[in-house]
Amino acid sequence: MSDQNVQGTGETGLFIYGIVPSDVEPTPDAQGVGDPPGDVDVVRHGELAALVSEVALEEPVGRPADLTAYEALLDGTAAVAPVLPVRFGTVVTGPDAVQDLLEAHHDRFAAALDEFENRVQYTVHGRFDEQEVLSEILAADRRAADLAEQVRGRPEAETREQRIRFGEMISQAVELRREAANSELVEALTPYAVLNAPRAPSHEMDAVNVAFLVEADGEEDFVRELEDFAEQRRDLIRMRILGPLAPYDFVSAHQLVE
Incomplete structure (x- = not known):
């Protein structure tokens, strides 16, 4: 259509x-x-x-x-x-x-x-706390920590190459953590949802962004499990849930005319 x-x-x-x-x-x-x-x-x-x-x-x-x-x-x-x-x-x-x-x-x-x-959509969106995830990355990657030391307090013009490399390393590390967080979210909520549809990140610090199709009589269990998931990661990820919604992410091309 x-x-x-x-x-x-x-x-x-x-x-x-x-x-x-x-x-x-x-x-x-x-x-x-x-x-x-x-x-x-x-x-x-x-x-x-x-x-x-x-x-x-x-x-x-x-x-x-x-x-x-x-x-x-x-x-x-x-x-x-x-x-x-x-x-x-x-x-x-x-x-x-x-x-x-x-x-x-x-x-x-x-x-x-x-x-x-009797099915509705819930969309789960979470964003990394920038300082927390940066601290975690630097603690886990000595090379990134060394680059951070090299650029700290020095003029941008003198450290341009190091800053570019540092930015690329942080971006890659965030992407890996994003993939892991989305996989963990889907694994945790799959027993409580009919379908899931991963969504593209909307911000460089996005941690999770997934839509779930949920049976109406299972909404309470789904939300409770999601709240537990979010609580376990509240220091690292600021998470929110949108729903119940119409099934925007699950109306596929074969169902509606383009």
């Missing part, structure tokens, strides 16, 4: 948030993207429905507030019903285009919704 706006002859289009079972109804206070926020509605076809809101085609959707509204609607829906998030920014010309989409991929979407029934 394209994430580009479809320019039609009218002045408005429909922003699509996600695919849900046909019996899902948006709450009366549900708000969509846009300024002012659009009212959320549904377009139905067979066993499926799409959560949509009207947007002006001449006003690009992409403000931080729009992304927040998109995620809030999908995450709130995921708490009560399965939902397939549609790529942020997908706009079509009107209800007929939405119904055509639902008709063309009805069986595929229905099977995917069955897969996500």
Whole structure:
């Protein structure tokens, strides 16, 4: 499914948030993207429905507030019903285009919704404490410690080569620790999750970044195990959990049209 706006002859289009079972109804206070926020509605076809809101085609959707509204609607829906998030920014010309989409991929979407029934996503993100991880690296690597001594208190112009080598060594050491931390996290939480999806680091000091698909009736066990994992590493890694969320990281290309 394209994430580009479809320019039609009218002045408005429909922003699509996600695919849900046909019996899902948006709450009366549900708000969509846009300024002012659009009212959320549904377009139905067979066993499926799409959560949509009207947007002006001449006003690009992409403000931080729009992304927040998109995620809030999908995450709130995921708490009560399965939902397939549609790529942020997908706009079509009107209800007929939405119904055509639902008709063309009805069986595929229905099977995917069955897969996500009573399942939600949790995203676990952690960042190394920079001073703690640096101290650990220097204690474990004599060469890095020697380079740190060589550059300490000396002008950058005189120690440029040493600083470059030192930076490369620290970066490689952090990467190795990141790989180990992610592996440990996945190993610890695999018994409490259906699937996991490693995510790319968003910062040079990222320690862990993994999405997990969790059964609704297993959320408490999952969170408890994660809290134990985080507590054991609290001096080295500052960890946070986001969820429950819609299954953003688990809606694959074979389930939704590109």
